[in-house]
Amino acid sequence: MLIRLNVNGEPREADAWEGASLLSFLRDDLGLPGSKNACEQGECGSCSVWLDGELVCACLVLAAQVHGREVRTVEGLAEGDRLHPVQEAFLGAGGVQCGFCTPGLIVAVTDLLERDPSPDELAVREALSGNLCRCTGYQKILDAVRLAAERKREGAW
Amino acid sequence: MDVLLPRTLEEALEMRASRPGAIPIAGGTDLMVEINFDHLRPDAMIDVSRLPELRGWREEEGALFLGSGVTYTRILRELPHLRALAEASRSVGSPQIRNRGTVGGNLGTASPAGDALPVLAAHDAEVGLVSAARGERWLPWDAFVLGVKANALGPDELILGARWRALSGPQSFSKIGTRNAMVIAVANLCFAMDPHTRSVRVALGSVAPVIVRARDAEAYLAAELEVAGAWDDLAATLPSDVVEGFAERVRAAASPIDDVRGTAAYRRHAIGVLARRALGWALAERADEAMVS
Numbered sequence: 001m002l003i004r005l006n007v008n009g010e011p012r013e014a015d016a017w018e019g020a021s022l023l024s025f026l027r028d029d030l031g032l033p034g035s036k037n038a039c040e041q042g043e044c045g046s047c048s049v050w051l052d053g054e055l056v057c058a059c060l061v062l063a064a065q066v067h068g069r070e071v072r073t074v075e076g077l078a079e080g081d082r083l084h085p086v087q088e089a090f091l092g093a094g095g096v097q098c099g100f101c102t103p104g105l106i107v108a109v110t111d112l113l114e115r116d117p118s119p120d121e122l123a124v125r126e127a128l129s130g131n132l133c134r135c136t137g138y139q140k141i142l143d144a145v146r147l148a149a150e151r152k153r154e155g156a157w
Numbered sequence: 158m159d160v161l162l163p164r165t166l167e168e169a170l171e172m173r174a175s176r177p178g179a180i181p182i183a184g185g186t187d188l189m190v191e192i193n194f195d196h197l198r199p200d201a202m203i204d205v206s207r208l209p210e211l212r213g214w215r216e217e218e219g220a221l222f223l224g225s226g227v228t229y230t231r232i233l234r235e236l237p238h239l240r241a242l243a244e245a246s247r248s249v250g251s252p253q254i255r256n257r258g259t260v261g262g263n264l265g266t267a268s269p270a271g272d273a274l275p276v277l278a279a280h281d282a283e284v285g286l287v288s289a290a291r292g293e294r295w296l297p298w299d300a301f302v303l304g305v306k307a308n309a310l311g312p313d314e315l316i317l318g319a320r321w322r323a324l325s326g327p328q329s330f331s332k333i334g335t336r337n338a339m340v341i342a343v344a345n346l347c348f349a350m351d352p353h354t355r356s357v358r359v360a361l362g363s364v365a366p367v368i369v370r371a372r373d374a375e376a377y378l379a380a381e382l383e384v385a386g387a388w389d390d391l392a393a394t395l396p397s398d399v400v401e402g403f404a405e406r407v408r409a410a411a412s413p414i415d416d417v418r419g420t421a422a423y424r425r426h427a428i429g430v431l432a433r434r435a436l437g438w439a440l441a442e443r444a445d446e447a448m449v450s
Binding site for chain 2: 017018019021040041042043045054055056059060061062064065067108111126127129130
């Protein structure tokens, strides 16, 4: 079926199998492989995107459900060569190893800080509870969140 | 496979009636896992996630109606004063899951581990169903969820939502799992005191094929609260043998099984722990109230 939607500010459309998830629609039909498929059951968060401004796991959204809707993916964060401040913070804090969890985490962290620019430790952990990382042990990811929040308070974004 | 996108409840009900094999999908947090892993290949799906008639809630004179399409995130944001429901909602999954999952989905899936279900049971909630042919009908919660993943939804029906009367006393929802996020409960429990009727409600999840109201434990505790004068005196405490008697009766009400998430013995132990803690929190809350007033 033909699905028409807005992705990262642009109108897009493509044909998809009716049972396809938004994740496979993004990756296979729209050429947006930034969202990753690690678990396909909403456990790992590596497929995190925004649907109508809400953080969701793309693997659990039926592609057909986004017809006429707005989706924002990790690809929509950088502006050309300019990385988003959250992406910069992950680099600055050393919060990336294999990088597989990174897109989903960057989306989740951006979502958190857009809603709550000064989250406390517990709020950060709860906000990221839907994202798994096998490499970093999370410490440097939490450092990246603090760095990004600091940058936000300084007005960098 | 077809996907049908109704714009109104009326359209959705017509689709439901004309395509008997079509499965309703809202947040998809249960259903999409089945589809992604090839466990389910329905003939058709009906997207009910955006039907305005299912996304509202109403509070009127102490009675709440919660639409089947209200997400857990919205419950947290819009209904935080419904303590047990809010605590249950917060315990579900992760932010990504809570932004999509609904109580309607908990009812539709009818898993004994569904976190909203003990809250509905503790409040004697009714489940509303609707069809094009017969209109609305309301079933008590235990006449709707019939067994493990079995409910009384008719092939032409959709779940409208749930309704119940608010309770005035302390209440809580608690859950045990391997993490404090993203877990299917090994045991979960909703506890509510209703000073208005001098009754106690204790609903157990994940320890039987369906949610269990621990009636014996409820009656025992209500009577012991009376003996201790605790219904009238907010600062009254209960002797430890009564607390243990309550926990023992809660354990006896459970009929858990061994499964991948835990053993029957552990579940029985865990549900007793939840009961004891929930009682402690409720009494502490009343004692706090006593100090303030």
